[in-house]
Amino acid sequence: MLLTKTNILEKVALLDSLMSNTLVMRAIAELMEMKSFPAGTYLTTEGQEGVEYYILTKGEVSIRRNTPEGDSYKVVVLNATKHPSFGEGGLIEGERRSATVVCESDVECLILTRSQFQTFCQKHPEFALPIVIKIAQSLMGRLNQTSRDMMLLHKALMDEIRSN
Amino acid sequence: MIFQRIKIFLRTVQENPFKSSSFFVLLIWGTIPYFVARAEEGIQGANITSYWDGLWWGIVTILTIGYGDRFPVTLEGRIWAGFLMLSGIVGISILTAKVSSVFLEKALRDRRGFVDTKMLNQHFIICGWKNEMHSFLTQMLRANTDLKAKDIVLVNNIAESEMETLKEIPLLKDIKFIKGDFFAVDIIKRAAPEKARKILIIADMTPNVRGQIPTLSEADARTVMTCMTVSNIAKGIPVAAEILDEQMDQYLKLAGVHEIIYSRDYSRHLLAKASMGVGVTNVYHDLIDPESTHLITTCDLPEDCFQKSYKELKMYYEAKFPDMTLLGILENSGNSHLAKEKALKKAQQTPNINELVKNLRKVKELRFNHPVFNPPTEYTISEGSMGIIIKEKKMNNGV
16 A cells, blocks of 8 residues: 555655655655545635645546626636646645536545654655645746736726726 | 694595405494393394304395395394494495595596506506507517517607597507606606516607697607616616607717617618619518518527527527528517526626736726627527517418
8 A cells, every 4th residue: 555655655745855765755655645536526626724635536626716896707627547646735825726626527636744744754854845836837827827817807907997 | 622633534534445444334233232132132123143143144235135034023123223323334335435446546547648657567668659659569569479568668748639639549549648747857757667578669749738839859868867867867778769860869979878779861871772682672561561471570589599609509409490591599588687698797707917917907998789690600609699580470360
């Protein structure tokens, strides 16, 4: 079981900085729990606080978001064959989920919780650091995208007011 | 003190004759038979032996029927009976008088051009008046079998006598009528436009009280005013308006009315078309003439056709409805307000802001009730569309 877990972990982008060190990989693999969920389970809910990081090992999930007016729509469907992972924001304090993840089929995931991750960070800060940097990079990316989106909306609004 | 009480009581009776008289009648009918029955109990030859017998006798007497099968024989019984007869008759008369006055008032109001606004729902409002209005209305009712005269509300300033003449036509007997200037806000409000199915505004060229015929611009200006008011208080309700001077249509479009009838221009166009080829006029005639066998109209599309191509739809129609010809698609039909809201909701369903802005701009440019004839085969049918078809009319018997 541990071996398969480690195999899976090797394929996850977030953790590729650890690829060189099998001991650490095994340490994380030991921490992570394999859980199954039936179809229809909500793994994360947009706007709520979450503490888990998921790696999808079997099945399909859909990522859904809400429009400002409250309608829900599907953004993308993820299949386990590509070993997607989501919810890494949950490992950081105070982060709210940015999307809702729903199981489209019966699903199996590897889960790492915030407290497990924090314990790991304290024990192996030198290996936790690259992971945290990776998370920070993705957050920066999202922040930059949000700024660009703001500029787009600003411009669209100005155009609207000018045209009337 | 007691004088005050009596005054208040009498005022209540006067203000609420129906309630108080019915209460009074019920009171008399309920109590006096009890006393009568009690007086008659055990007496030889009496026929009112129980309270129930008393009630039967009571109702027969109050309504002045008097079968004579039951009657009091004792003195006491007869005295009580006297009370019932005197007060009961009075009560019943007030009751019946009030009931008949209610019906009379309704008939008078109908005649004078008042309509119970609260009862209107999914009706068809026609503002304005035309010469030969009766033939226009009868033609409309014959062409639309699901439209009944009682669903039509006319709003205009025509004389009551003319309206009476109109209502004498059996088909138009139940038509409703509001008297007043249709371009005035308080008059339009009486027609409950926000609950209407559709509103039609006719160019009103009838002479005013001084006998002056309005100019084209005056008639069009009134139409524009009405359209503006209606689109404000009845958002999204389909409005069609007749315009005489085609250049006034820009004002109608600003008021959100997109179904414009250029009646004068149409007749000119038809004349012009007569110069084109042989028989084109006859084609138009057959399509417009209510007596012809075929008509151009719209139809609902099957649920599963949305997002499919026009080609697929056409093949489906050819297979399933051989007596209909599909000519094209009417985009964004129906209540424009609801359609816009629906389109806005859909436009927001993307995480990409660039796409969101593009979608919203497209919603702004939506044209409602926009016909697309013979679209290219790859054209996808969007939600809210209807089909434009030529179909054979089923013959109506009699009417």
